[in-house]
Amino acid sequence: MVSKIIFGRGSFNQLDELISPKRQGRNAPFIFFVDDVFKGNHWLTSRIRLSYKDKIIYIPTDEEPKTSQIDQLTEDIILEYSEQPSGIIGIGGGIVLDVAKAVALMLTNEGESKDYQGWDLIKNPAVYHVGVPTISGTGAEVSRTTILTGPDKKLGINSDYTPFDQVILDPELTKDVPxxxxxxxxxxxxxxxxxxxxxxxxxxxxxxxxxxxxxxxxxxxxxxxxxxxxxxxxxxxxxxxxxxxxxxxxxxxxxxxxxxxxxxxxxxxxxxxxxxxxxxxxxxxxxxxxxxxxxxxxxxxxxxxxxxxxxxxxxxxxxxxxxxxxxxxxxxxxxxxxxxxxxxxxxxxxxxx
Missing domain, CATH: 1.20.1090.10 (Dehydroquinate synthase-like - alpha domain)
Structure with missing residues (x-):
């Protein structure tokens, strides 16, 4: 189960307060995966406080997440930073939340993400990861799986290490959903x-x-x-x-x-x-x-x-x-x-x- 949950309108404003104690140092960034529908939407992005080497990565949601996408994102982070990230923060719908969970897992588990599609194949705990849903229904914010399309199957990485460590449930973030x-x-x-x-x-x-x-x-x-x-x-x-x-x-x-x-x-x-x-x-x-x-x-x-x-x-x-x-x-x-x-x-x- 997700161990820490906060619910309420405007609770997204507490994100920095919630994650700051988890920062591991100047060279260990927080990586924010944000649904690209919010690109240029200052109503949301202005409330993400970046420090040191923190980074926002916008995630396209035209297609379901692929194992190749997870592997590329993981490799990019490993190559860019000298230290493991302090945390992965997913802000968006089910696609973005699944991407955040998958990358958090792959940063601590060797190999390719397709090798972990199935039940309880993950051996090492994920890096600290937080979910902030901006649309309701998928259950990705609470589930123990991250659904990925691989080279020969669509199947989740199901494990006890998959669920988020912290979830922020702010209903206000869903106000502009078509x-x-x-x-x-x-x-x-x-x-x-x-x-x-x-x-x-x-x-x-x-x-x-x-x-x-x-x-x-x-x-x-x-x-x-x-x-x-x-x-x-x-x-x-x-x-x-x-x-x-x-x-x-x-x-x-x-x-x-x-x-x-x-x-x-x-x-x-x-x-x-x-x-x-x-x-x-x-x-x-x-x-x-x-x-x-x-x-x-x-x-x-x-x-x-x-x-x-x-x-x-x-x-x-x-x-x-x-x-x-x-x-x-x-x-x-x-x-x-x-x-x-x-x-x-x-x-x-x-x-x-």
Whole structure:
């Protein structure tokens, strides 16, 4: 679990106060990974106080993070500085938070990041790292994974060393998120809840967090009396609780199949989950029904026919990526999931999208 958390509007202003005691010296900088949507946005960047050799690196978010990107960022930092950084600070959405977690891990673990895609392969603790989400829903601020697209798979670095040491939850930072992105990322949280609460890995710990996150998602996406401020605060806490729920259980079919879409077609995680989940009424009937109500309530039109022109070998690539995520399928369908979900069934589902 994340050991230190601060929540509240304007709490981002306390960032320097929180991280300063962790500074290891003049030659050990803090590296700030910032979503490039904030480049030139002085409302946010002016509050990042740089000292000594501290540096801001803007992270593009047009594509999901790749292992090659993590390796390059890690190498650049190692070559530029004589000492290990005092800390890595991620400020942005799920992509930036995952980049921050991954680089913090790779600074203390030899080799390439693709070698650590999987469960509990990390041997050494990460450097001190802090997460500041600027959009709510991914749960990246609390999860023990950092999702990366590698040369032959999309899979997280899942370890007890992955979670942030400190998280700042400031709902005010989400005020300028476009409506469609707000919905897609919020639905990532909603799908977390549905897949966790209906899965075979469910336990009392994950259930308590999942039920609270689901309640908050309903209030945000189906309610009509919330102020913008209340909506921001509730969705930020839904994201936190949803992330905690899957940390102690697992996600399911929508996430497994969206990884395939992302790996082959570059479709971002949030919208990919939506595209897949829209067709999973056979497996999550109540959840899909709620999802369709939320779509209608916010006038969301999902992309159609994203798989229409794919060839058989391309379907095979997506199917193989999806099937490699065995814990997700077992959580969704039980230990005999391979007898239930065949490659042919997965292909038929992709063909609907």
């Amino acid at each position: 409506n469609d992105q707000w919905f897609y990322t919020g639905m990532d949280c909603f799908v977390h809840c549905i897949e966790s609460l209906t899965g075979t890995y469910l336990n009392a710990f994950s259930q308590s967090y999942g039920e609270k996150a689901l309640q908050l998602c309903k209030e945000v996406f189906l309610g009509d009396h919330l102020s913008k401020e209340a909506s921001q605060e509730k969705l930020m806490m839904a994201s936190w609780h949803g992330g905690m729920s899957i940390a102690y259980s697992q996600v399911g079919i929508a996430h497994a199949m969206s990884y395939g879409l992302s790996y082959l077609l570059g479709i971002k995680h949030g919208i990919g989950n939506c595209i897949v989940f829209d067709h999973l009424d056979e497996y999550y009937p109540d959840g899909v029904d709620l999802f369709k109500q939320m779509k209608a309530n916010h006038s969301i039109e999902l992309p159609q026919d994203v798989c229409a022109d794919l060839e058989d070998y391309q379907f095979d690539i997506m199917i193989n990526v999806a099937l490699s995520l065995e814990p997700l399928w077992e959580n969704a369908l039980g230990k005999n999931w391979k007898q239930v979900m065949t490659p042919e069934k997965i292909k038929a589902l992709y063909q609907k999208m």
